[in-house]
Amino acid sequence: MAADAILTAVGLTKEFKGFVAVDDVNLSVERGSIHALIGPNGAGKTTCFNLLTKFLQPTRGKITYKGDDITSMASADIARLGLVRSFQISAVFPHFTALENVRIALQRKRGDSYDFWRSQTVLNQYNDRAAELLADVGLTEFAEVQAAELPYGRKRALEIATTLALDPEMLLLDEPMAGMAEADVERITALIKRIAANRTILMVEHNLSVVANLSNRITVLARGKVLAEGPYEEVSKDPRVIEAYIGA
Numbered sequence: 001m002a003a004d005a006i007l008t009a010v011g012l013t014k015e016f017k018g019f020v021a022v023d024d025v026n027l028s029v030e031r032g033s034i035h036a037l038i039g040p041n042g043a044g045k046t047t048c049f050n051l052l053t054k055f056l057q058p059t060r061g062k063i064t065y066k067g068d069d070i071t072s073m074a075s076a077d078i079a080r081l082g083l084v085r086s087f088q089i090s091a092v093f094p095h096f097t098a099l100e101n102v103r104i105a106l107q108r109k110r111g112d113s114y115d116f117w118r119s120q121t122v123l124n125q126y127n128d129r130a131a132e133l134l135a136d137v138g139l140t141e142f143a144e145v146q147a148a149e150l151p152y153g154r155k156r157a158l159e160i161a162t163t164l165a166l167d168p169e170m171l172l173l174d175e176p177m178a179g180m181a182e183a184d185v186e187r188i189t190a191l192i193k194r195i196a197a198n199r200t201i202l203m204v205e206h207n208l209s210v211v212a213n214l215s216n217r218i219t220v221l222a223r224g225k226v227l228a229e230g231p232y233e234e235v236s237k238d239p240r241v242i243e244a245y246i247g248a
């Protein structure tokens with residue numbers, strides 16, 4: 001276990017009708033790190049991710065966050081502790097502008113009512129912070145654009161902004177680069193680096209050059225089991241990892 005682990009899983013196991021999708025996985029994410037979960041298709045990454053955020057209940061195993069056992073906690077309660085999955089709470093409303101979407105997320109964080117029709121004055125209180133968050137993710141010039149009209153990469157950036165509105169201490173990102181053009185990949189990579197300056201990040205990501213560029217540590221899954229764990233330079237040379245990728 002890492003010296004200063006913020007999130008740990010011990011013996012994490014998920015069976016689907018006898019099929020073991022995640023098999024006795026131990027994972028330890030160090031506070032302040034960017035940790036990537038990689039592996040060939042069907043390795044169990046998504047299932048593992050869903051277990052950690054409690055979208056799925058594990059068959060066996062224990063998950064702790066900042067020392068607290070969160071194995072039996074509901075997803076929303078875990079989010080309140082500061083462990084937030086991107087796109088978990090922060091759905092983007094397609095017919096609202098980028099700015100309105102971030103304002104709504106800020107309002108939800110405060111626990112105000114969803115009734116955003118009611119009071120424009122209440123929403124206006126969040127304008128400054130929302131504009132700051134949009135600037136953080138490079139969306140200032142898109143503030144007044146409807147979410148539905150945003151180019152794909154910008155929409156993902158907006159999703160990240162609405163997640164940041166919740167002020168998470170740790171973020172779980174599910175394939176942040178999926179479907180992105182090269183220019184978007186560069187921008188989101190820079191954004192994740194900035195976000196990580198004062199947060200912990202665990203991400204599932206297929207793009208290995210992104211993983212190499214961003215991650216401090218990597219856990220490789222194959223057939224539900226941890227195959228290797230360590231920094232990219234080490235893990236990428238591991239013959240078992242190479243074989244798992246080639247053999248997949």
Ligand code: ADP
Pocket residue numbers: 016019020021039040041042043044045046047048
């Ligand atoms: P990855 O994200 O690494 O591609 P998944 O976690 O999606 O892998 O899947 C791991 C294995 O578990 C796959 O063989 C998949 O078919 C199986 N699996 C995932 N979810 C279910 C489910 N709800 N029911 C049955 N099998 C599942």
